Amino acid sequence: MTPPPFAAPASTALPNSAQAPDLTPQVGEYGVPQPSAAEPVFTIRDLSVYYGGNVALKEVSLDIMPREITAIIGPSGCGKSTFIRCLNRMNDLIPGATVTGDVFYHGQNIYAPEVDPVAVRRRIGMVFQRPNPFPKSVYDNVAFGPRINGFKGDLDELVENSLRAAALWDEVKDKLKKSALNLSGGQQQRLCIARAIAVEPDVILMDEPASALDPVATVRIEDLMQELKKQYSIIIVTHNMQQAARVSERTAFLYTEVDEETSSRWGILVEHGETGLIFTRPKDKRTEDYVSGRFG
Amino acid sequence: MGRSPSPGESAGAKVSDINSARPAGRRLWTNRLASAAMLGAVLLAMIPVGLILSYIFAKGMAAMSWEFLSEPTPFSFRRAEGGFLNGLIGTGIMVGLATLVSVPLGILAAIYLQEYGRGLLANLIRFFSDVMTGVPSVFVGLFVYTAFVLPFGFGAVMGAAALAIIMLPIVVRTTEEMLKLVPLELQHGSFALGASKFQTIIRVVLPSALPGITTGVLLAVARAAGETAPLILTALGSLTITTKLIGEPISALPLLIFDGARNPFAAGQERAWAGALELLALVLIFTLLARIVASRSKISS
Amino acid sequence: MQSEARTLGDVAAGVAPAAIENRTGIGRRADSLFGLLTLVSGSLVLIVLGFMVVSTTNTALPIFSSEGLSFVTSSNWNPADGNYGILAFIYGTLVTSIIALVIAIPVSLGIALYVVEAAPRWVRGPITYAVDLLAAVPSVVYGLWGVFVLLPLFLQPAAALLSEYLGFIPLFAGPPSGLSYFGAGVVLAIMVIPIISSLSREVIRTVPDADRYAAYALGATRWEMIRGAVIPRSRAGIVGAVMLGLGRALGETIAVALLVGSATRIDPSVVRPGYSMAAVIANQFQEASGDHIRALVGVGVVLFAITILVNMAARLMVWRMVER
Numbered sequence: 001m002t003p004p005p006f007a008a009p010a011s012t013a014l015p016n017s018a019q020a021p022d023l024t025p026q027v028g029e030y031g032v033p034q035p036s037a038a039e040p041v042f043t044i045r046d047l048s049v050y051y052g053g054n055v056a057l058k059e060v061s062l063d064i065m066p067r068e069i070t071a072i073i074g075p076s077g078c079g080k081s082t083f084i085r086c087l088n089r090m091n092d093l094i095p096g097a098t099v100t101g102d103v104f105y106h107g108q109n110i111y112a113p114e115v116d117p118v119a120v121r122r123r124i125g126m127v128f129q130r131p132n133p134f135p136k137s138v139y140d141n142v143a144f145g146p147r148i149n150g151f152k153g154d155l156d157e158l159v160e161n162s163l164r165a166a167a168l169w170d171e172v173k174d175k176l177k178k179s180a181l182n183l184s185g186g187q188q189q190r191l192c193i194a195r196a197i198a199v200e201p202d203v204i205l206m207d208e209p210a211s212a213l214d215p216v217a218t219v220r221i222e223d224l225m226q227e228l229k230k231q232y233s234i235i236i237v238t239h240n241m242q243q244a245a246r247v248s249e250r251t252a253f254l255y256t257e258v259d260e261e262t263s264s265r266w267g268i269l270v271e272h273g274e275t276g277l278i279f280t281r282p283k284d285k286r287t288e289d290y291v292s293g294r295f296g
Numbered sequence: 297m298g299r300s301p302s303p304g305e306s307a308g309a310k311v312s313d314i315n316s317a318r319p320a321g322r323r324l325w326t327n328r329l330a331s332a333a334m335l336g337a338v339l340l341a342m343i344p345v346g347l348i349l350s351y352i353f354a355k356g357m358a359a360m361s362w363e364f365l366s367e368p369t370p371f372s373f374r375r376a377e378g379g380f381l382n383g384l385i386g387t388g389i390m391v392g393l394a395t396l397v398s399v400p401l402g403i404l405a406a407i408y409l410q411e412y413g414r415g416l417l418a419n420l421i422r423f424f425s426d427v428m429t430g431v432p433s434v435f436v437g438l439f440v441y442t443a444f445v446l447p448f449g450f451g452a453v454m455g456a457a458a459l460a461i462i463m464l465p466i467v468v469r470t471t472e473e474m475l476k477l478v479p480l481e482l483q484h485g486s487f488a489l490g491a492s493k494f495q496t497i498i499r500v501v502l503p504s505a506l507p508g509i510t511t512g513v514l515l516a517v518a519r520a521a522g523e524t525a526p527l528i529l530t531a532l533g534s535l536t537i538t539t540k541l542i543g544e545p546i547s548a549l550p551l552l553i554f555d556g557a558r559n560p561f562a563a564g565q566e567r568a569w570a571g572a573l574e575l576l577a578l579v580l581i582f583t584l585l586a587r588i589v590a591s592r593s594k595i596s597s
Numbered sequence: 598m599q600s601e602a603r604t605l606g607d608v609a610a611g612v613a614p615a616a617i618e619n620r621t622g623i624g625r626r627a628d629s630l631f632g633l634l635t636l637v638s639g640s641l642v643l644i645v646l647g648f649m650v651v652s653t654t655n656t657a658l659p660i661f662s663s664e665g666l667s668f669v670t671s672s673n674w675n676p677a678d679g680n681y682g683i684l685a686f687i688y689g690t691l692v693t694s695i696i697a698l699v700i701a702i703p704v705s706l707g708i709a710l711y712v713v714e715a716a717p718r719w720v721r722g723p724i725t726y727a728v729d730l731l732a733a734v735p736s737v738v739y740g741l742w743g744v745f746v747l748l749p750l751f752l753q754p755a756a757a758l759l760s761e762y763l764g765f766i767p768l769f770a771g772p773p774s775g776l777s778y779f780g781a782g783v784v785l786a787i788m789v790i791p792i793i794s795s796l797s798r799e800v801i802r803t804v805p806d807a808d809r810y811a812a813y814a815l816g817a818t819r820w821e822m823i824r825g826a827v828i829p830r831s832r833a834g835i836v837g838a839v840m841l842g843l844g845r846a847l848g849e850t851i852a853v854a855l856l857v858g859s860a861t862r863i864d865p866s867v868v869r870p871g872y873s874m875a876a877v878i879a880n881q882f883q884e885a886s887g888d889h890i891r892a893l894v895g896v897g898v899v900l901f902a903i904t905i906l907v908n909m910a911a912r913l914m915v916w917r918m919v920e921r
């Protein structure tokens with residue numbers, strides 16, 4: 001794989017691609033957040049989500065910093081996907097879902113009545129758990145976003161640059177006109193990343209982007225994220241703690257709370273902070289239990 | 297499913313205890329009788345299939361000629377000349393017009409049901425499209441007669457209106473079924489790129505469902521091309537070639553076959569057989585195309 | 598990559614990334630306009646259906662009010678004298694449809710069960726294909742074939758045999774005619790077999806294999822398994838399939854018009870000529886005028902009401918089945 005033209009050689013501070021991806025994180029391998037003089041990309045206040053009247057996520061407040069990778073971890077069903085879908089208003093598409101609270105994106109409340117959710121999604125891209133390329137050619141997949149946004153410029157160049165940025169160009173440059181469905185799972189997921197990059201977003205949301213992939217493809221995605229964070233703010237949901245430890249600068253831990261009487265359950269934010277601190281010196285007992293593997 | 301051999305058939309067991317449990321007597325014979333009856337039903341149903349295809353082919357080919365395909369119907373049934381070109385043209389015009397109207401409307405209605413419609417109205421539309429597929433086509437003809445022919449006269453547009461009403465619910469329901477099969481993840485992928493609902497439907501959902509929709513449309517066209525009763529009441533029929541859309545009766549292949557079947561003269565009957573071959577060939581081509589499109593789409597997805 | 602360089606440059610210069618800019622009016626309006634367009638198209642189904650009922654009923658109203666209830670209770674149909682009683686047609690429609698079902702139900706179920714439960718794998722496709730072919734044949738072709746092939750080959754001899762051996766029963770009394778309720782019923786049966794058998798086939802396919810294995814595990818023969826596991830599970834769906842076939846038979850026009858014999862009176866014998874509602878419309882429309890046409894439209898309204906009821910019942914049954 002030749003590195004994309006603007007990319008530095010694969011970062012050495014991170015697990016090498018050749019190594020097994022399931023190594024236990026060592027202290028000192030965590031990403032180090034930038035000194036946070038920067039303004040947060042997202043300022044989330046009292047965010048709650050209901051599905052048909054049942055609360056699924058309760059009163060989450062959190063700041064997300066730019067040009068970093070923020071990991072959202074937590075047990076299955078605790079509301080990680082629900083949370084990340086709030087950040088580009090994908091929850092609007094789910095019948096019966098209601099969102100309360102505020103999400104400020106660069107100080108602008110994306111849930112304000114005058115904000116158009118379609119416009120929100122043009123700034124904040126998303127990559128899904130299962131690769132979901134359109135049943136079109138590789139080229140048309142990447143060109144989809146620019147085309148619908150009325151891109152006027154050199155589309156070929158934009159497609160090539162996006163594919164390079166997603167570290168996929170060398171593998172697909174000879175089959176741009178072939179159906180994207182012929183690619184491997186890992187290639188499809190990188191194509192989805194290229195597709196998201198092509199609309200030149202500011203933020204990329206990733207909901208367990210590697211959970212459907214094999215270990216080698218997973219490492220490639222993780223390497224790619226290190227490149228992408230130079231230009232984009234990335235928020236990644238993962239239930240794989242090693243992955244969170246390997247890739248992210250900051251981590252937020254969500255957890256399921258249960259009401260003993262009604263046995264209804266919902267997600268809460270337990271704590272968040274620098275990834276190194278969350279994994280080595282968590283403040284909350286539940287975080288400690290979770291990161292030390294007591295919840296599987 | 298039922299492929300595993302039934303106990304009665306698993307002969308050759310050595311242990312006598314097992315053999316003694318074999319179904320015997322009445323149970324065994326009932327089972328055999330039932331199997332024979334099922335096979336008998338299939339064979340019985342094959343008789344009309346064979347008889348229809350062979351007779352239409354034999355009698356149709358005997359009367360088929362270039363003249364039949366290229367000439368309109370003579371004014372006397374007794375005369376052994378001319379053909380059904382007037383009917384072929386009429387069928388082409390009316391089915392074409394009906395397709396032009398019913399396909400876009402049907403697809404839009406299906407999009408409403410699948411992508412926008414919630415609650416009572418959508419359920420009502422869904423239910424009554426189902427019901428509408430069962431409305432007798434002769435009644436559709438009566439409706440167009442009372443509503444449009446009485447004020448405006450017989451004509452191609454009237455026949456096409458009746459055919460469009462017959463096609464509409466078929467297109468709606470098959471398209472909706474196909475839209476249902478488009479994975480939600482594809483739509484979400486599109487929305488996440490900042491596509492609007494309109495763009496997502498036009499650029500992602502419809503292209504993905506296109507083979508299935510095409511199949512449904514082809515089947516609806518085949519159905520419309522074979523309809524007779526509604527055209528009696530709306531197109532009326534004509535022995536001359538006309539391409540006027542309104543104000544003048546127009547013919548169709550099924551109308552000419554119906555006339556041939558009702559008249560006592562050999563020449564007219566022979567033309568009817570050739571017409572039946574022509575119509576059946578048209579209908580089967582569309583049905584076959586529909587199957588090919590359907591099986592293609594299964595392979596690619 | 599100018600654009601990305603620009604983004605990077607912006608960040609370096611400390612410029613905040615562009616705020617969310619709403620789409621221009623057109624984009625947003627296209628969205629709601631399209632939604633509205635689909636709503637209108639969807640509602641068209643309801644509007645057309647409603648308009649159909651109103652327009653036809655309105656045209657037939659003078660006859661409905663002059664004939665009153667005797668429109669459906671009298672079998673005196675005599676347009677020349679202005680008598681319009683359609684009972685004979687209602688009777689004919691029902692009798693031909695019942696004959697069709699009596700023949701078609703066992704045959705269709707036999708086909709469906711054979712294809713799903715018994716047939717060797719390699720014949721399933723061809724059988725399904727051949728039966729579906731029957732569904733594609735236009736009804737006017739059935740009519741033509743019925744009159745010139747099936748009538749001399751089978752319908753006339755069969756009607757003669759029936760009246761010869763069973764003629765002591767009024768239902769089969771002679772003199773026999775091939776153009777009769779019976780003749781129309783046989784052709785209708787051939788036309789509805791593909792409908793009933795293909796729908797039943799789909800329903801029977803949905804029976805879980807676990808049910809079949811459970812029956813086999815108890816030592817059942819194949820037939821016992823079908824009776825004990827398959828039929829009870831698919832009964833509602835099969836009834837729905839039969840009702841849809843019935844709906845088709847009730848409304849079928851051309852084949853019946855050619856084969857039913859066109860006699861405007863009720864004959865208790867099925868091997869005698871009769872009429873059906875759809876057939877009388879098709880046969881008499883071209884010569885009709887004035888009140889006669891209104892009466893034919895009235896026949897259509899009654900036919901519509903009957904088929905709609907049958908269809909709604911069938912759909913409700915199939916829907917209930919699917920929901921479970």
Ligand SMILES: Nc1ncnc2c1ncn2[C@@H]1O[C@H](COP(=O)(O)OP(=O)(O)O)[C@@H](O)[C@H]1O
Pocket residue numbers: 051056074075076077078079080081082083094
């Ligand atoms: N579309 C939906 N409708 C109703 N409930 C939902 C929906 N999506 C998620 N939920 C519920 O919300 C909770 C959180 O789900 P999710 O956000 O998918 O969790 P995670 O991604 O952490 O596994 C779960 O209890 C789930 O059942």
Ligand SMILES: [Mg+2]
Pocket residue numbers: 080081082
């Ligand atoms: Mg999830």
